[in-house]
Amino acid sequence: MRYWQTLFAALLLSQSAVADTTTIAFGSCLRQWKPAPILDTVRLLEPDAFIFAGDNVYTDTGLFRFMDEPGRISKAYQQLEKTIDYRLLKESTRLLATWDDHDYGQNNAGAEYAWKQEAKQQFLDFFEIPDDAPMRQRPGIYDVHYLGNAEHRIQILLLDTRTFRSPLQQAEPNQQCPRSRLVATSDRTTTLLGDDQWRWLSDQLKQPAALRLVVSSIQVIPDQHCYEKWGNFPHERQRLIDLIRDADVKHTIIISGDRHLG
Numbered sequence: 001m002r003y004w005q006t007l008f009a010a011l012l013l014s015q016s017a018v019a020d021t022t023t024i025a026f027g028s029c030l031r032q033w034k035p036a037p038i039l040d041t042v043r044l045l046e047p048d049a050f051i052f053a054g055d056n057v058y059t060d061t062g063l064f065r066f067m068d069e070p071g072r073i074s075k076a077y078q079q080l081e082k083t084i085d086y087r088l089l090k091e092s093t094r095l096l097a098t099w100d101d102h103d104y105g106q107n108n109a110g111a112e113y114a115w116k117q118e119a120k121q122q123f124l125d126f127f128e129i130p131d132d133a134p135m136r137q138r139p140g141i142y143d144v145h146y147l148g149n150a151e152h153r154i155q156i157l158l159l160d161t162r163t164f165r166s167p168l169q170q171a172e173p174n175q176q177c178p179r180s181r182l183v184a185t186s187d188r189t190t191t192l193l194g195d196d197q198w199r200w201l202s203d204q205l206k207q208p209a210a211l212r213l214v215v216s217s218i219q220v221i222p223d224q225h226c227y228e229k230w231g232n233f234p235h236e237r238q239r240l241i242d243l244i245r246d247a248d249v250k251h252t253i254i255i256s257g258d259r260h261l262g
Contacts, residue, residue, distance in 0.1 A: 022048050022147055022148055022152075022154060023045055023046065023047040023048055024047060024048060024049050024050075024051065024147070024154075024156075024213070025042045025045055025047040025049075025050045025051070025093075026050065026051035026052075026053050026215070026255055026257075027042070027050075027051075027052070027053065027257070028052070028053040028054050028055050028056070028100065028217070028256075028257020028258060029054075029055040029257055029258070029260050030052075030055065030056055030057065030058075030080070031058055031061075031062075032057045032058065032076055032079045032080040032083065033062060033079055035083075035085075036083055036085045036086065037085060038085075039083075039085035039086055039088075039089045040085045040088065040089075042089060043085075043088055043089045043092050043093070046092070046093070047093050048093065048094065048147055049093060049094040049095070049096055049145075049147060049156070050089060050093050050094070050095055050096070051096045051097070051156070051158075051213075051215055051255070052095065052096070052097035052098070052127075053098065053100075053215055053217055053255060053256065053257035054098055054099050054100025054101075054103065054217030054218075054257045054258060055099075055100040055101070055102045055103055055217070055257060055258065056080070056097060056099065056103045057076040057077055057079070057080050057102070057103050058076065058102045058103070059072050059073045059075075059076040059102060059103060059105055060072070060102055060105065060106055060107060061102065064076055069105060069114075069115045069118075070105065070115040070118035070119060070122070073103075073105055073115070073118065073119055073122045074122055076103070077122055077125075077126040080126075081126070095127065096143075096145055096156060096158060097123070097127050097158070098141060098142070098143075098158040098159060098160060098161075098215055098217055099119075099123060099141060099160070099162060099217065100161070100162070100217035100218065100257065100258055101162065101217075101228070103119075103123070104116065104119050104162045105119045108168060108182075108228060109162065110162060110163075110164075110165030110166060110167060110168070111162075111163060111164050111165055111166065111167075111194075112167060113162070116162070116163055120140075120141060120163075123141055124136060124141075138196070139163055139164070139194075139196070140160040140163035140164060140194070140196075140197060141158075141160045141163070142157075142158060142159055142160040142193075142197050142200060142201075143158045144156065144157055144158070144204050144207075145158070146209070148210070150208075151210070152210050152211075153208065153209050153210055153211075154209065154210065154211045154212075154213065155204070155207065155209035155211070155212045155213070156212075156213045156215065157201065157204055157205075157212065157213065157214045157215065158215045159193065159197070159201070159214065159215060159216050159217070160193070160197060161192060161193070161216060161217050161218050162217070163194070164191060164192070164193055164194025164196075164197060165191065165192050165193075165194075166185075166187075166190035166191050166192070166233070167190075168182050168185075168228070168232055169182070169183050169184070169185040169187070169232070170182060170183065171183045176226070177226030179226070180226035180227055182226060182227065182228065182232055183232070184231055184232055184233070184234050185232065185233060185234075188235045190233055190235075190236075191233070191236060192230065192233045192236040193236065198239070198243075201243065202243060202247070205243065205244065205247040205249050206247060209249075210251065211251045211252075211253070212249055212251065212252040212253070213252075213253050213254075213255060214244075214252060214253070214254045214255070215254075215255055215256070216230070216254060216255075216256045217256065217257055217258055218230060218256060218257075218258045219256045219258060219259060220237060220240065220254050220256060221254075225259070227258075227259070228258065
């Protein structure tokens with residue numbers, strides 16, 4: 001999604017034949033030093049939940065790029081916390097979140113990022129993850145949440161595409177991708193989610209739900225652009241597609257952020 005001050009998205013998910021609805025809003029790529037009136041617009045929708053789909057703050061751009069790690073990650077979250085539109089949204093609705101590279105701490109970073117444990121701690125503290133949450137007991141920040149009652153239960157699967165991701169494969173820039181060196185890898189030993197997260201996802205897809213939202217900070221379907229995407233790891237993308245297909249999970253929606261596009 002383009003910066004939240006200019007665009008947002010919402011899903012109106014019907015829960016019954018009498019127009020009882022659950023409203024879920026989501027967005028990504030929030031430059032926390034700018035005004036964010038779009039969050040006020042989101043709040044007026046009175047959503048049952050808002051999903052931060054990644055790049056929830058930018059810790060490595062602007063003036064932050066001159067600061068030492070991991071202190072700049074904390075300062076970026078502090079800056080967002082001071083935003084009145086964020087505070088009002090936080091007071092009015094349930095917040096769910098995963099991260100992408102800029103709130104993880106470094107552009108295009110994966111498992112090799114030296115400060116990932118410190119970045120995780122900042123994430124846990126900012127989003128007030130409970131002390132007994134499974135996320136605190138395992139690597140990464142992948143998580144599952146539910147909305148609605150048993151008959152119309154909505155499952156929200158928040159993937160972590162950073163903590164376990166293998167290095168990206170790079171090539172020389174070309175006319176098609178003059179600014180990017182990222183290409184698809186043919187190395188099937190590489191991973192995007194890591195073994196533990198894949199096992200967890202397989203188990204979660206077996207849980208009963210009327211509707212499932214799979215939240216990936218990077219795009220799953222597109223191949224056309226030259227930036228980060230699941231297509232950089234085609235065997236991992238196919239694994240995700242096969243997993244959803246083989247689990248026979250109907251009514252599954254994938255949402256993503258990262259591209260600054262609606």
